[in-house]
Amino acid sequence: MATRQIGILTAGGDSPGLNAAIRGVGKAAMGYYKMHVIGFRDGFRGLMENRTMALDGGQLSGILTLGGTILGTSRDKPHKMPVGGKLLDMTDAIVANYHEHHLDCLVCLGGGGTLKNALRLKEKGLNVINLPKTIDNDVWGTDTTFGFDTALSIATECIDRLHSTAHSHHRIIVVEIMGHRAGWLALGAGLAGGADVILIPEIPYDVESIAEAIRERVNSGKPFSIVAVAEGAISKQDLAALAAAKQQKKATKEKARKAAKPPRKMDDGEADAAELIYASRTLRLAKQLEKLTGLEARLTILGHLQRGGAPSAADRILATRLGTAAADLIAKKHYGVLVAARGEGTRPLPIEEVAGKVKTVPPDHPLILSARRVGTNFGD
Structure with a gap:
């Protein structure tokens, strides 16, 4: 049977635990499942420009405790990527490089924006898996995200x-x-x-x-x-001023559409x-x-x-747990999912179910209730 090939990239803002997650995916994939692993530098831009980094045992050694990401990161989107002073759709170039490396799966480490970009690649026929990274802890469907505990x-x-x-x-x-x-x-x-x-x-x-x-x-x-x-x-x-401004902008666009002319500037x-x-x-x-x-x-x-500095023990453990779970899913050919943290384990969620959603704080969340009980003011 041919050796499984997987790629890894980190996208969006940097976050403590990224290197621990890279290590978790890489060591489990190579050491346990005998897969071949490569990294793409600087997020989706590196995948588009075909800039790679070998992720062997030497590269993964000693990175568990490091902050940031050895792969580098960027906020560039596949469908809106700055190239030559213009925003261009570079999705086809990304798809071509994915196939050039004979990848069986692309593991994307990132938050809400990365999830939406991973979904776009899935819709192009690529096998993707996403790990939830952000200090904001706002990725829908997962108990927590790595980076949050450290921050x-x-x-x-x-x-x-x-x-x-x-x-x-x-x-x-x-x-x-x-x-x-x-x-x-x-x-x-x-x-x-x-x-x-x-x-x-x-x-x-x-x-x-x-x-x-x-x-x-x-x-x-x-x-x-x-x-x-x-x-x-x-x-x-x-909030009221913003709502009024958005309503005015909407009315202006509608008026311009009916008049078949460009909308006026605000x-x-x-x-x-x-x-x-x-x-x-x-x-x-x-x-x-x-x-x-x-x-x-x-x-x-x-x-x-x-966002800086070494990840906490909890984030190192979480990132490792999610990373090794990603390798398990790849071995089972279970693609197109977010690896969500659930209790002490993990759960794969279809990317379609989570992309574009935000996990916000419910007004009756126990932490808010506890804060109110001890006299904390929320300005409401």
Whole structure:
């Protein structure tokens, strides 16, 4: 029987545990199943450009504890790839390189965007398997994603350290934590770090409600507060402005369609409202709280600190478990799936069922209920 050939790539943002997952797939595939494994550099771009890296025992040795990814990564999409200053559909080139290497399966390590790209390749007839990677923990269908535990520990430690300066200077410390679409990281770190206010995308907030909670703390003899904010958190006012801007944009396009002419450009006011989702609302929040409470407010943006460094023990174990499960599925010729973490085991889910979905925080999630019980304010 011919030796099975598999390829591995890492796509999207870097995340702790990627190297552990590469190692898990590679060592199980080569050592246990006697398969041949190659890596593609820099995500789907490397597959398109046919830039490979041999993944033998030497390359996989010593990477379990390393952060980042030895393969490199990018956010390039197969169907919208920058080439020569233009966005081109390079899917056919990717399919051709897949067949040139006689691959039996392509293992993609990534989050929501990678899942959608893997689905596009599956629809082109390629055998793909996806492993759930993201510090946001927002991949639908899996209990957790590798990278999340490490980022959670880092964000929690940062909040711990900020408590002392908030207390010493009687300040409001606003901590911006990653999480555009889902608030798992801010919720977990805020709860573990004892934040007084936690703001997540799933619960639009009212600034006055937050200010009132902080004033109550001051009146009770606690002249400082920690506010943990997911970067995607949004106020009720901004949410209404965004909805109005989107509705106006939709009406403008429809009017232009009926008139059979190009739609007009938005004026500055409309453009400002539409861009609110991309602007840093956290700095504005800090200034508003300072004005409403009379306390000094300072903003700390954790940024890429949360994604860097060595993976935690939990992420190393999870990535290894998912990686070896991927090798098992390839051996069984079970393709086209996300390898989801379920309890102590794994479960293969058809990519069609998970691509395009986001695992958000339910408003009645036990962590939110626990946070409310200990007096945490969510701005609602």
